Amino acid sequence: MLAIIDYGVGNLFSLASSLSYIGVESVISSDPEVLRRADRLILPGVGAFGDAAKKLRVTGLDTVVREEAAKGKPLMGICLGMQLLFEKSYEYGEHDGLGLLPGEVVGMKGRLSDELMIPHIGWNALELKSSSPLFKYIKNGDHVYFVHSFFVPGDNESTVATAEYGLSLTATVQKNNVCGCQFHPEKSGEVGLSILRAFCEM
Amino acid sequence: MITKRIIPCLDVKNGRVVKGVNFEGLSDVSSPVELGRFYSSCGADELVFYDITASAEGRKLFTDILTEVASTIFIPLTVGGGINTLDDFDRVLKCGADKVSVNSGAIRDPDLIPRAAERYGDQCVVLSVDVKRVDGVFRVFAKGGRENTGMEALEWITRCVRNGAGEVVVNSIDTDGVKKGFDLPLLREVRAAVKVPVIASGGAGSAEDFVTLFKELPDIDAGLAASIFHFGEVKISELKMMLKQNDISVRI
Numbered sequence: 001m002l003a004i005i006d007y008g009v010g011n012l013f014s015l016a017s018s019l020s021y022i023g024v025e026s027v028i029s030s031d032p033e034v035l036r037r038a039d040r041l042i043l044p045g046v047g048a049f050g051d052a053a054k055k056l057r058v059t060g061l062d063t064v065v066r067e068e069a070a071k072g073k074p075l076m077g078i079c080l081g082m083q084l085l086f087e088k089s090y091e092y093g094e095h096d097g098l099g100l101l102p103g104e105v106v107g108m109k110g111r112l113s114d115e116l117m118i119p120h121i122g123w124n125a126l127e128l129k130s131s132s133p134l135f136k137y138i139k140n141g142d143h144v145y146f147v148h149s150f151f152v153p154g155d156n157e158s159t160v161a162t163a164e165y166g167l168s169l170t171a172t173v174q175k176n177n178v179c180g181c182q183f184h185p186e187k188s189g190e191v192g193l194s195i196l197r198a199f200c201e202m
Numbered sequence: 203m204i205t206k207r208i209i210p211c212l213d214v215k216n217g218r219v220v221k222g223v224n225f226e227g228l229s230d231v232s233s234p235v236e237l238g239r240f241y242s243s244c245g246a247d248e249l250v251f252y253d254i255t256a257s258a259e260g261r262k263l264f265t266d267i268l269t270e271v272a273s274t275i276f277i278p279l280t281v282g283g284g285i286n287t288l289d290d291f292d293r294v295l296k297c298g299a300d301k302v303s304v305n306s307g308a309i310r311d312p313d314l315i316p317r318a319a320e321r322y323g324d325q326c327v328v329l330s331v332d333v334k335r336v337d338g339v340f341r342v343f344a345k346g347g348r349e350n351t352g353m354e355a356l357e358w359i360t361r362c363v364r365n366g367a368g369e370v371v372v373n374s375i376d377t378d379g380v381k382k383g384f385d386l387p388l389l390r391e392v393r394a395a396v397k398v399p400v401i402a403s404g405g406a407g408s409a410e411d412f413v414t415l416f417k418e419l420p421d422i423d424a425g426l427a428a429s430i431f432h433f434g435e436v437k438i439s440e441l442k443m444m445l446k447q448n449d450i451s452v453r454i
Contacts, residue, residue, distance in 0.1 A: 013298045017273035047323075115421075117397060119325055121368075122204040122423070123247055123453045143205060143453040145278060147325050164203060187300065189242065189277050 002026040002200065003038035005065065007055045010046035015078070018186040022193050024200050032064045040073060040200065041065065043180075045080030049089040049105065049150065052080055053097060062098060069100050074177045074202045079148060082173060082180030091150045100178050103156040108149055108165075116166045119149040124163040124171075124183075126191075132160040132174045133202045137194035144171065144181075144188040144195075151182065177202070205453045206416050206445065207247035207424035208438055209401065210431040212237060214283075215254050217263030234267050238275045241431070244439045246277065247453055250303070250426065253283030265297050272298025282330055286310065291318050295326070303328040303371065306344045308362060309351055319366025324398075329367035331359060333388060334375035340388060347375045355388075356395050363396040370396060371426060373403040381407025381430070384415045389422055399423035406430055409441040416450045 002019060004012055006028045019026040026042075029035060043065060045052050056062040069075045077085045086097045089105035097105070108118045123143040128135055146163065154168030161172035163183075172195075173180045179199065185192035213220045218232040230236050238249055251271070253264045261284065272279055281294040282303030291302050302322075308314050308329060319327045332343040333355045340355035359370055372392050374385030384402045393400050402415055403426040412425045430436045442452045 011295060011298075013296070014272060014276070014300075017298070018276050021274065021276070117399065119368075120204070121325055121399065122207065124204050186276055187278050192276060 001038050002040050002042065003035050004028045004042045004044060005035060005061060006030040007052070007059050007061050009052050009055060009080070010044055012044055014184075015042065015044055015186045018193060018196060019200075022197050022200070024196070030059060030061065032060065035061070035064050036068060038073075040202075041068060041075045043075065043077040043081035043084060045078065045084060047080060049080060049083060049091040049097070050093055050095040053084060053089075053095050056084065056098070066098060066100065069178050072177050074199065075100075075179070076199050077180035078186075079182060079184060082170075082182050083150065083152065085173070085178060085180050086152060089150065101156075101158045101173060101175055101180075103152055103158065105150050105152055108151060112166045119147055120151070120165045120169070121147045123188075124165065126161045126163060126171050128161050130160050132172065132179070134160070134172060134174060134179055134195055134198045136198040136201070138191050138198075142191045144183040144185070144191055146171075146183045148182060203451055204423075205247070205451045206422075207401075208245070208412070208441060208452070209248045209250055209280075209424055209426040210241050210246050210438070211250040211252060211403075211426055211428045212432075213252050213254050213428070214264055214267065216260045217267040220254070235270050235274060238271045241438065242275045242277050244437065245442050245454065246438055247424070248278045248280060249275065250280045250282065251299075252303075253281070255284070265293060268294060268297040268299065280328060282328070287314070288317055288321065291322060291326075295322065301326055301328050301369070303330045304367075305330040305332065306346075308367075309342070309344050309353075312365075315362050315367050316365040319368070324366050324368035327367050328369045328371060329359065329362040330371040330373065331355065331362075332373050332375055333385075340391070343375060347373075347378075356391055359392055360395050363398050367398065369399045369401065369423075371401040371403050374405060377405030378403075380405055383407065383411040384425070386415070386418055389415075389419055393419060393421050401426050403427070406436070409436050409444045412436075412441055413444060413448050413450070416445065417448065 152170035154162035280301040281299040286307035401424040
């Protein structure tokens with residue numbers, strides 16, 4: 001059983017539906033016991049980093065996620081959930097993340113040329129940088145759907161795929177059992193479903 | 203880089219698509235679920251469902267069918283039609299919509315866009331605007347294009363974007379249904395006025411019209427159409443191949 005971590009941010013309907021569609025049984029839960037029993041975890045997230053990090057801390061779920069990841073349980077962060085895996089974010093201040101992956105989340109504002117719009121929203125191509133079990137069913141150049149204004153620079157040591165938007169940004173990270181997607185696999189058509197399927201086989 | 207989006211728009215009444223798609227292999231040409239799946243499989247980058255129901259029962263049917271669509275089709279969904287309050291936003295977002303399109307509701311209630319943007323984020327709020335030339339001036343029309351509001355279109359669009367609309371669908375009443383191409387002069391002015399994605403709507407009659415749109419106005423983000431896709435005059439897969447051959451970035 002896969003567990004989607006419910007810590008009060010965002011609508012989890014599409015994510016749960018996409019897992020059900022590919023035949024993966026999942027549960028949406030904030031109960032530490034359910035999360036500990038699950039064989040893999042997804043950390044979703046939309047909204048602001050500071051707010052989400054605080055909710056994880058207040059509910060004590062940050063500890064659960066860290067401990068389960070340390071045991072080797074497959075963990076995937078999606079969108080803001082991916083960013084939360086890192087040490088720190090500079091979204092409206094300076095906030096600590098889970099620290100499961102080394103690196104920082106920074107804003108696009110001031111780093112992009114003026115003609116590019118923020119947020120980075122739409123379908124963009126994946127540039128696969130190194131091999132990952134997540135890429136079992138997809139190929140270089142496949143398109144996925146992004147919506148975000150903050151990003152992890154593409155040269156991070158955990159980055160396995162990037163996307164180009166006036167700069168190189170991290171699209172997918174993976175380090176052993178901990179992985180994440182900046183884009184929304186549950187909104188990225190067949191390619192997105194294939195990445196979720198590969199995660200469930202990881 | 204971000205690809206140009208091709209977006210079919212489906213009008214739904216009482217939970218059924220009106221002007222059903224005329225394609226072989228579809229068992230139910232009026233089922234939003236079947237049509238959504240069809241368009242998704244042939245390369246649509248996003249789907250717009252427009253609820254043209256007037257009754258409360260029809261609204262319920264619409265949200266039921268939207269839930270079904272959103273649990274079987276995994277590309278971005280935009281929902282419009284009858285969005286007048288934050289409760290309407292809430293109602294369709296809970297069914298799995300990613301973006302909500304407002305038109306007359308924003309004209310009636312100037313606070314709708316800022317409040318929705320504050321609660322759900324700019325990226326969730328789409329301004330849809332019906333524009334028509336009146337004595338050489340672009341004016342905003344309401345009630346499905348029947349009523350001249352007297353508002354100047356560029357001024358209205360700029361104000362809505364400033365208030366939090368994260369995307370603008372520009373529907374030209376002058377070119378709509380004429381099938382001679384998008385309204386490039388209008389789109390050029392809107393593009394220059396705001397810094398959010400602009401979606402062209404109204405006037406496409408052939409795949410070439412999309413090529414012209416993206417060649418003439420490379421900063422327009424998407425093209426939206428309804429009947430030319432539904433009646434098979436333009437096949438999305440072929441359209442995207444043609445765009446690619448013309449060096450326009452698309453998701454194939």
